[in-house]
Amino acid sequence: xxxxxxxxxxxxxxxxxxxxxxxxxxxxxxxxxxxxxxxxxxxxxxxxxxxxxxxxxxxxxxxxxxxxxxxxxxxxxxxxxxxxxxxxxxxxxxxxxxxxxxxxxxxxxxxxxxxxxxxxxxxxxxxxxx
Numbered sequence: 001x002x003x004x005x006x007x008x009x010x011x012x013x014x015x016x017x018x019x020x021x022x023x024x025x026x027x028x029x030x031x032x033x034x035x036x037x038x039x040x041x042x043x044x045x046x047x048x049x050x051x052x053x054x055x056x057x058x059x060x061x062x063x064x065x066x067x068x069x070x071x072x073x074x075x076x077x078x079x080x081x082x083x084x085x086x087x088x089x090x091x092x093x094x095x096x097x098x099x100x101x102x103x104x105x106x107x108x109x110x111x112x113x114x115x116x117x118x119x120x121x122x123x124x125x126x127x128x129x130x
Contacts, residue, residue: 020075024072025072025073027072028068028069028071028072028073031065031068031072032065032068032069035061035064035065035068036065038061039057039058039061039062042054042057042058043058070089076089
């Protein structure tokens with residue numbers, strides 16, 4: 001026997017390791033193809049008559065595909081790196097939502113408040129008569 005015992009653990013906890021298999025990549029790939037093909041078929045086949053509904057369905061499939069990519073290809077979960085990866089993702093999403101909602105809010109109010117005395121619908125009807 002050796003004088004040194006190897007019973008101590010490394011600095012890394014076993015739960016922090018990412019176990020990746022070819023099966024996980026294959027599942028992620030198949031899900032990505034399906035989540036791309038369905039919206040493509042919806043648009044090309046003109047399945048949904050309303051364009052707003054079609055856009056919302058496509059956005060939903062896109063959001064699901066983002067999650068699939070994060071889980072199967074980026075290996076993000078609440079346990080990786082002590083939860084810091086998930087915390088950074090949530091912080092990024094909050095900043096993106098604040099930026100998008102704020103930008104849309106500012107553009108909407110600029111449009112309605114730039115020329116408060118002008119009736120936009122009346123201007124459009126006058127321009128159509130010309």
